[in-house]
Each structure stands twice: as structure tokens, then as C-alpha cells.
Amino acid sequence: MSSTPHVTVVGAGLAGLAAAVTAAERGAPVVVHEAHRTVGGRARTAQVPYRTNDGPHALYRKGPHFAWLKERGLLEPIAVLPLKEGARLRFHRKGSLRRTPPPGLLRLVVRRAERAPVDQDFHTWASGLVGPANARAAAHFAAVALFHHDPGALSAAFVQERLRRAAAVPPEARYPVGGWGPLAERMAAYARRLGVRIETGSRVDPLPVDEGPVVVATALPAAARLLGDASLTGVSGRTVLLDLGLRAERGDLFAVSDLDAPGWIERFTAQDPALAPRGASLLQGQVPIAPHESKADGVARAERLLDLGFPGWRERTTHRAEALSDGRTGALDLPGTTWRDRPAVDRGDGVFLAGDQVAAPGVLSEVSFASGVRAGRLAAERALAARTAA
Template identity: 45%
Template sequence: MEPDLTIIGAGLTGLTAAIEAAEHGWQVTVAEAHSRPGGRARSLAAPYRANAGPHAIYVDGPWWAWLEHRGLTPPIVEAPRLPGLVRAGGRFGPWPAELSEAIAALPAEAPPQESFRAWLLRHVDAKTAEAIVGVAFIFSFDHDPGRLSAEFAHQRLRRTLAGGARYVAGGWSTLVDLLAERAAGLGARISTRTRVPTLPAGPTILATSLATARQLTGDSSLTWPSARVATFDLGLRADGGPGWFRVMDLDDRIYAARYSLADPTLAPPGHELMQISAACAPDERKTDAERRVQRLLDQTWPGWRAAVQWHRGTIRTDCTGAIDLPGTTWHDRPAVSRGDTLTVATDQSAAPGLLAEVGISAARLALQQLGETPRPSSESDSRHVQGRSR
């Protein structure tokens, strides 16, 4: 049977769209180029169950509410009660209380047309402004968050520091498996190792990267700024180690966390998994970013090099969500609807949210654009759809 709806991409966005579409009676096919679902949310198999990058889910967001409503919330863990280490203004120490006070004292609203740095300098001194800009790396992954829209950065800063972040136990693949199982249980067909060279004729959601959507459609308007980040994963022997769970280098835009301290299943017994993100300037090489990370670890974890048992690293471009520059908001990003039957749901689409939540919002908008109830092509299809709807 020809599908009522084709979804290209079985990442979190594509699987969410498949579940909601199937709930509304669509006959859904999901095409995934990789050997298993998950997209950028895939995790490695044991012994080190590293994600494609360090991830947390925000339990105060609309997607979490969507998962709760369907009984799909994954097991989650909070950060362990170990101190964090922060570098700001060239000095290492605990999270500065005065930094939290300065952020809390900022106005509730910030303008979209002004840069984040310029807006901050109207409210705090230059040293504090640069520290707050450094904090904004955590949710933007950008090498210079001060250049972003003040509204974009300020809204996400408040939410990031509100304490709603949690870690998915077992890595993001735990959540991917829950979504894939629910989609399949509702009748959606997930075809892995399936590359789609041309757009299907019927209703379609492109739940891919914006670059892939641009390539498939030939639509040059499908572009929006994103960050460039180097990610490094380390598997280490757990023989001692520092007394911190994470290091936030606000000066050099590096975030390192020992994730297996929160979730021991991510590493084999006697070992631990650390995942690191380092913002990269447009022309910075991976080796240069790696040297910056190594310097940070040398300063904060003497002897770490001898403990390394496994490592990997890569540069990730345009895969950490949208960033809005001054004068733009999410409304200005590429529209979800691209015609009567084609929609594009990516984390750089014109939809609200934080990081991957944007893609989820875009997927739900895409289904609204296509119509929640499919139009059956025959009487037999109509009986099938009506039966599924009940």
C-alpha cells in the first residue's frame, strides 16, 4: 500500500512526527539512510555508550510534556552532587555566585535587533558581560555567542540555568528505541538503509538536516546559521580522577563532563566516559581545538593522559540547532511549509524551542500544514483509515 505520508529521516524529529501522524490515522513510511534510527541522537554500543555529542533533555519543555502524555518518558538521571569547575577571566573556581546574581538582575526582555554583547554592556561591566557570553556557549555551541541576537541568547540563557536539564539513562538511544517501538506499534513502517534520491510525489516531511533538505529540494533558501563545534569522547580508567563532574571554560568555550558519574551504564566497570564540546571559529582546525581541550584537561586533571583507553573526535558543522543573529527571530527561519505536499522539519526551521525541540515543534507544525487527517485514495483506504482512527 502506498503511504499517506512519507517521512525522510528517523531521528527524534522524524520519529515524533511518525507517532503523531499514525495517531491521526496516517499510513506512514519513514525512510532512514543509516542502519538504525536515531539520527544525531544515536549512541554507540558498549563498552563506551557515547552519544553523537553531550546531550541533555529539558524536562520543562513542550516535548517532555508530549512524551509524558504518551508514557514515553525515558529513564533520566540528574547531575551528581559533585562540584563543577568554572574558568572565567583566566581563573578556575566554583560557579561564581556573583555571576548568577548578575544574570538574575538582567531585564526580563531583550531586543532581537541588538547583539547579546552590546545589550549586556548596557547592564553589566565588561568582565561580567564576557563571562555571561561564555555561559551562552552551553546552549548555542557558538564560538562567539556575544554576536547573536540578544533576545535569542537571553531567553535560552534563563531557561538553561533554570535547572530543567536531565540526562537520558543509557544514552539517547534509550529514547530513540522507545519512540521507534511506539511508531512501529502504531503501524508506521521504518525502513533503514534507505536513501531517497528524489522527493516522493505525495505528502512528505523532510526530517533531516537543513543541508540535506536543501540538496533534496534544490531550494537554495533552505539555509540558516548554525554553530561549528568540535566534540571529543574519552574512555578512561576510573583510577582516582579529579573531584569535579564537569568543567565549564567560559573563556575558551569548552564544556567537559564525566557523564558516567551520572549514569554508570555508559562505561564498563572500572572505567568512565567523558564527553567534551569545544566551540570552533569558522577557520579553526580540529587539531587546534583538540590542543585547547588538552590544555584544559592538563590544568584541571593531572594524569588524565595515562588513564585514556579509548577516544574519538570530530568537527560538527550546522548540526547543533539554529542560532539567530541580530535583527532575526525564529519566525525568519526557513518556513516549514514548502507547498501543498512538502514540509521541512529541522532544528533550524521556523519553529520555537531550545536546540532539538525546534525540530519537534516543526514536525508538529508540518502535520498541521498537511492536515491532521489523511485523504484516502480509495474506498478500501478509507475503511483502513477509519479503523485505525478508532
């Protein structure tokens, strides 16, 4: 394969696998290099007894990647939150849990004709419609799809899209059964059936640009190092993740959304019991923290939400893990910017970029898929053109 131009993909996460599949479907030979022993990138899932993920693992059913996976038979099995569990969502406001969010937050969600501006921050724009308190509550609720300590400071258009997607009724979120890992493995198996060669435990440096086009599907800092391009930077969140295994109890809530400050606690076994042993629940807290705050600050806030939503959780805990996700939670658009202002997919000279912080539309993992598909298409076109010319 090395004697003829082929597509090299660096990284076998969701973006890299989407790029590899897309290029192979167009007839290009593809080799994927993954530094770890398994595929998935940040979409790996820990093994039993608790199948934890690096953050939430939801797919939004109205996103283009949902249809892309479904067309290839890669979506199933998929879990849907039961209606009875959805009714167990609570909102933390002014020190207590409530069954419903403030009406002002709901008005922002249902005002479909009101298009938020790109060049104004969300808090300023939303305050003019529903007042400062409701604007803050809405921004904090949207943090479940933002992972940022101050969502109100981001572009109003950017936050509005995520607020509407996260608060859609019926819910858009669907969950790959078993977490991200099985989905990544299905994508890898499909790629191999197309003839893609996936080499794990394989680090690439320098890039083999003399062998054909290259798709760099790594985290942005790693891509900057590989390409020697210091301009490859982006704004992302800083979030504390707290995974808990608990002995299950009847009546446990599905989730607690903090409207006083960004924070979210979710019981993922509400929709996918396979994530935990029989009789146990798997919870994850996501608490964005400011640059001056420590991981301990975020953990303390998560524990306060747990005290309210899951009384006695300490005595029920059978598993606990804490992590700080810094700059690894997707792109954020500041006022005056959109996804088009992020690092471009096409870097020139046959090098393409894919990942969740590059110039592609979508929410959360949708950016990885969209950029991967575009990078794979462009790389395949270049490889096939080079083979024809040769």
C-alpha cells in the same frame, strides 16, 4: 498503502520520529524512510564499551518535548544529576578554576524582568547591564547550549533564553539513560505500534509527492538537495567534540565551564554510569571554533581545560575520539532575527520540513521535536483530506 494517500517521512531522527508518531496518532497511514541501518539520525549512540553520543544528550524538563515524551510513556528511564555532582562544577576564568561564576553573570540570570532585545547583539546589551567582562563570561557560559565561537554576537533575546535555561536552579537538564539511542528506539517502537512502517537502509530521491504529503526530516543541506531549494540555509555552529574514556578517580569534577572562551568539559557518567564500563568515566569536551581555526586548535583548548580540571587524565585515558561538528549543532539567531525567520515548516504542495534548524521554538533538540510535531500534524491533515476527497 501506496494506492491511497499516505504520509512519507524522510529521516528517522528525533524530528522524523516525532512527525511519524504525530501523523499516525491522527489516523494517517505513515511510511518512514531512513537511509541508515538504524533509526536515530544524529541521535544515535555508539555501542559498548563507551556509549558516546554526537554531542550532549540532555532534555530540558520545562521544554514541551519533555511533556510530549512523558505523556506517551517514552521518557523513562531518565537520569538526574545528583546534587553532590552538581557541586563539582568549576568555572575557568583568568587561568584558574573557580567554584562560583562572577556575580555579574549571576545577575544576568536572575534579572527576570529584564527582557533582552531581539535586534541587538547579546554582548552589547549585557555590557550595558553588567559590564563587558561579565557580559563575555555570560556569553561563554551560554555556549553550552549554543555551540558557537562568538555567542556574544548573536541576538540578545536568543542567547538570554539559553543562558537562563542552562543556568536554571534546580537544573532543568535530564539525561536519557544510555544516551540518545535508546530514546530513539523507544520512539520507533511506539510508532510501529501505531502502524507506522519504518524502512531502514532506504534512500529516497526524488520525493514521492504523488503518493501523498512528505515530511523531510533531514539535516538542512540534505533537505536543500532533496527539494532543489538553495534558499534552505541557516546559521549553525562549528564545534570540536572530544570524547574520552578515563579510569575513574574519586573526586573527579562533574564539569568545567570555560568563561574565558567558549568551551565545556562534562563527565557524563556523573549522572549515567551506564555510559562506560565499571570503574571508568566518560567525558566529552565541546569547544566551538571560529571559521579560521582548525580542529587541532579546538582539541588543544579542550586539553588545556582537561589539564586544569582532570590532572593526570592522559595516563588514565582508555578511549579517545575526536570529531568536528560543522553546521550540525542546531539553529542560531543573529541580531534582528528569531526562529520565525528560519526556513518554514510548510514548504507548500504537500511538502513539510522538520529538524533543528527550521522555524520552530525551543532550545537545542526541542526545535526538532516542535517542528516534527507540527509537520506531522499538517501532513496528516492533508493526507486525510485527500483520502476523504477520493
